Amino acid sequence: MKLLRYGPRGAEKPGILDSNGKVRDLSGHIDDIGGDTLTSAGLAKLSAIDIDSLPVVTEPGRLGPCVTRTGKFICVGLNYADHAAETGAAIPEEPILFMKATSAITGPNDNVIIPRKSKKTDWEVELGVVIGDEARYVSEADAMKHVAGYCLINDVSEREFQAERGGQWTKGKSADSFGPIGPWMVARDEIADPQNLKMWLSVDGTMRQNGSTRTMIFGVAFLVHYISQFMSLQPGDIISTGTPPGVGLGMKPPVFLTAGQTIKLGIEGLGEQTQLTVDAA
Incomplete structure (x- = not known):
């Protein structure tokens, strides 16, 4: 489904x-x-x-975010061993959690808006987990029962805002359009193994990320279990589970997005996204 x-x-x-x-x-x-x-x-x-x-929609036009009324958009930092290595960071002993404002959520093919005064807008292909049944203090063994499905996410990030403006990741992750989700949510039972999905991202036709959820440090079941120890998870909440290597920050020298570029990304079984970058008005 x-x-x-x-x-x-x-x-x-x-x-x-x-x-x-x-x-x-x-x-x-x-x-x-x-x-x-x-x-x-x-x-x-x-x-x-x-x-x-059901009626066929002959011209669906724009696709919006695949879920709505999301209360929490929770992100996991440095959750791929090879991504942590490219940034020079240590492997986390526990998941690094931060929030992305829900106002960042946008459709999968809507424009990515580069914020005013941005110097380091970056890309991140990520596996999104959509919560179904409320989760509170759930065990890892029961965690997957609380997952409704999965979706593709581009966790767009402004690295200067994130790391050089007071050290708060949320303000580097939350600009309008920094959370494209979709094109659709795939029901949990249609993804046999969320820890074995190919994922990729290109900018202007150049492949930048080419990885797999196999290299996640903390898997989906553990993340749902872990996060539920600190906050309840409600239907429609989204967990963005981290990104593989190949982000602009990790390149030598670093490369960041400018207006007029085309980002394409996909995850096996979850569809693809295409975004044009534009400057904020």
């Missing part, structure tokens, strides 16, 4: 991708893809629908 949202910003409708890659309209069954729709009970109701009976 691949759930998506399509239409103009702020007026998206819920949809589902059929076996032929066509978008089908779900608005006759649900108001949107968020909240209770993402719980086990909500997804069970959707899976019982005959997709072929």
Whole structure:
């Protein structure tokens, strides 16, 4: 089951991708893809629908963020051993957590806006985990029961804001458009092993990241378990699980984004994104 949202910003409708890659309209069954729709009970109701009976959306146009009403956008830093090495950082003993503002969330192919006074806007392809059932103090063994599905994320980052402006990662991660998610959320049971997915990102046709979730230090189940010890996780919350090597910061010399560039990225089974970089107005 691949759930998506399509239409103009702020007026998206819920949809589902059929076996032929066509978008089908779900608005006759649900108001949107968020909240209770993402719980086990909500997804069970959707899976019982005959997709072929749903109206075909012949021109879906823009794809919006694949989930809505996200309360928390939680990110994990330095969660790939090879990425930590390229930045010169030590392997974390526990997950490094920080928050990305939910106002950064945007559609998978919307423009990436380079903030005013930015010098070091960077890219990061990441596996996103969408929470389904509420998770509070869950064990690692039970953690996956609380996952609704997975999505592709570009964890866009401004490195100077992140590391040189007071040491607070959140302000380097939260600019408008810094959280493209989608094109769709793939239900958990359709991804056999989230720890064995190829992932890649290119800028202007040059491959920059070419990795795999195999090199994650802390896997999905552990992250859900771990984060739930510090805060409850609600339906629609998103965990962005870290990035493999190849970010601009890790290049020698470093290379960062400028207006007019094209970013393309993808994760095996989760689709692709394409973004144009533009300067903030």
